[in-house]
Amino acid sequence: MTYSLSVIILAAGKGTRMQSAKPKVLQTLAGKPLLSHVLDTCHHLTVDETIVVYGFGGEQVQEAMSAYNLAWVEQTEQLGTGHAVKVALEKLPQTGQSLILYGDVPLVSRQTLSALQSANTDGMSMLTLTVDNPFGLGRIKRDANGNIEAIVEQKDASDAEQQITEINSGIYCVDNALLHKYLPKLSNDNAQNEYYLTDIVKMAVADGIAIAAIEPEHAFEIEGVNNRQQLASLERSWQNKLVHDLQVAGVQFADPTRVDIRGSLSAGQDVFVDVNVVFEGDCVLGDNVYIEAGNVIKNSQIGNACYIKPNCVIDHAKIGAGVDVGPFAHLRPESVLADQSKVGNFVEIKKSVVGQGSKVNHLSYIGDTTIGTDVNVGAGTITCNYDGVNKSQTIIEDNAFIGSNSSLVAPVTIGDTATVAAGSVITKDVDANALALGRGRQVQKDNFQRPTKK
Ligand code: UD1
Ligand code: MG
Numbered sequence: 001m002t003y004s005l006s007v008i009i010l011a012a013g014k015g016t017r018m019q020s021a022k023p024k025v026l027q028t029l030a031g032k033p034l035l036s037h038v039l040d041t042c043h044h045l046t047v048d049e050t051i052v053v054y055g056f057g058g059e060q061v062q063e064a065m066s067a068y069n070l071a072w073v074e075q076t077e078q079l080g081t082g083h084a085v086k087v088a089l090e091k092l093p094q095t096g097q098s099l100i101l102y103g104d105v106p107l108v109s110r111q112t113l114s115a116l117q118s119a120n121t122d123g124m125s126m127l128t129l130t131v132d133n134p135f136g137l138g139r140i141k142r143d144a145n146g147n148i149e150a151i152v153e154q155k156d157a158s159d160a161e162q163q164i165t166e167i168n169s170g171i172y173c174v175d176n177a178l179l180h181k182y183l184p185k186l187s188n189d190n191a192q193n194e195y196y197l198t199d200i201v202k203m204a205v206a207d208g209i210a211i212a213a214i215e216p217e218h219a220f221e222i223e224g225v226n227n228r229q230q231l232a233s234l235e236r237s238w239q240n241k242l243v244h245d246l247q248v249a250g251v252q253f254a255d256p257t258r259v260d261i262r263g264s265l266s267a268g269q270d271v272f273v274d275v276n277v278v279f280e281g282d283c284v285l286g287d288n289v290y291i292e293a294g295n296v297i298k299n300s301q302i303g304n305a306c307y308i309k310p311n312c313v314i315d316h317a318k319i320g321a322g323v324d325v326g327p328f329a330h331l332r333p334e335s336v337l338a339d340q341s342k343v344g345n346f347v348e349i350k351k352s353v354v355g356q357g358s359k360v361n362h363l364s365y366i367g368d369t370t371i372g373t374d375v376n377v378g379a380g381t382i383t384c385n386y387d388g389v390n391k392s393q394t395i396i397e398d399n400a401f402i403g404s405n406s407s408l409v410a411p412v413t414i415g416d417t418a419t420v421a422a423g424s425v426i427t428k429d430v431d432a433n434a435l436a437l438g439r440g441r442q443v444q445k446d447n448f449q450r451p452t453k454k
Contacts, residue, residue: 007045034104291308310326358377363379
């Protein structure tokens with residue numbers, strides 16, 4: 001039988017220890033808000049509705065999450081995790097199941113949540129883990145047969161209970177009927193005067209419900225963020241995992257601790273990534289791609305056997321096979337470099353196509369331009385695409401040769417196999433096979449006498 005699935009995300013915490021004007025769940029890990037990590041993971045499950053319990057900074061959180069389809073419930077006072085779920089009951093169906101998650105526990109995986117849901121056969125399942133240092137966390141109490149009987153919070157735990165090393169992650173899958181039944185009955189008669197969500201375990205056990213427990217694959221999946229140190233350490237755990245998966249897939253990192261992947265990276269075989277490379281958004285690398293130190297690559301595709309020299313910024317670009325880029329190149333959005341092309345030192349390309357085998361090797365700006373195949377663009381060439389109001393197009397056809405230090409004033413077309421003399425300012429179209437010169441004629445005065453000091 002398939003149940004409808006709701007997700008309840010607790011996100012009312014202020015995050016005082018972050019010392020930030022931003023609500024905690026908007027702090028970023030791998031370039032993305034903590035809450036977005038949780039929501040994106042849930043997006044891969046078949047979720048009927050997602051309820052976010054917010055408190056501090058609600059408007060800011062809602063605005064940042066406006067791309068998601070969410071039901072919002074405000075918890076005006078933070079009276080505990082049980083209270084937080086209780087305020088969500090008004091939006092929760094009477095039947096079906098709910099995953100209870102936290103906006104500041106960003107890395108729980110889809111696989112773990114699916115397993116947790118499958119484990120809920122009798123009404124409730126939970127994620128637990130045996131750890132070296134359980135201090136501060138809720139402890140799992142089991143009976144002589146190993147069945148879960150209760151969760152005891154650190155502050156309520158006896159000395160014996162404090163020795164328990166199996167901890168509560170705080171993540172559960174519970175039948176909605178049980179939440180509707182138990183939450184109104186919670187009391188705050190405990191060491192913290194909070195309404196503990198964990199008390200529903202005792203209530204379920206009293207009703208004869210067997211509580212299933214599973215462990216996450218990775219410990220970091222259940223780690224929360226309360227301060228900047230925990231955020232940095234979770235970031236490293238996540239980066240390690242991404243790098244590990246890519247190594248398994250055949251990527252070589254010069255130093256696995258000196259690369260950051262802020263998004264998704266897929267790579268072919270025998271890719272090499274040197275130190276201090278940052279990938280952002282969705283990036284795809286082909287086979288045999290070689291990336292030297294200090295590159296920032298965002299939302300880009302790089303084809304087989306490309307060679308990216310140091311210190312380039314490659315942003316929303318599409319690069320074919322066998323292309324050389326850099327050092328110090330800037331590929332801005334909508335740059336397309338066809339196979340075997342070259343973009344070299346201090347070259348900026350924007351919204352342009354560089355055709356197969358064409359070269360823009362030194363000190364150029366190419367914007368709003370279509371370059372054909374086997375074109376050579378000389379050093380210092382500028383496409384003048386902007387008149388202060390409008391952008392215009394430059395077209396450079398196949399086999400053209402643009403002499404160094406030329407300005408091509410758009411809109412303008414340089415014909416097939418045309419030549420532009422070095423230092424030209426080209427304001428009119430150049431026909432195929434023609435030579436265009438647009439510069440002052442050289443004058444020579446023989447036996448010139450330099451001025452002397454008076
Ligand atoms: C809770 C569990 C504990 C578990 C631990 C795991 C309870 C009573 N205890 O501890 O067994 O080991 O999580 O981290 O549930 N929140 C709200 N509103 C509130 C209170 C909390 O939205 O009124 C949110 C917080 O923003 C946070 C999450 O719930 O995201 C957990 O709260 P936190 O105070 O960190 O957990 P504990 O209650 O200490
Ligand atoms: Mg608390």
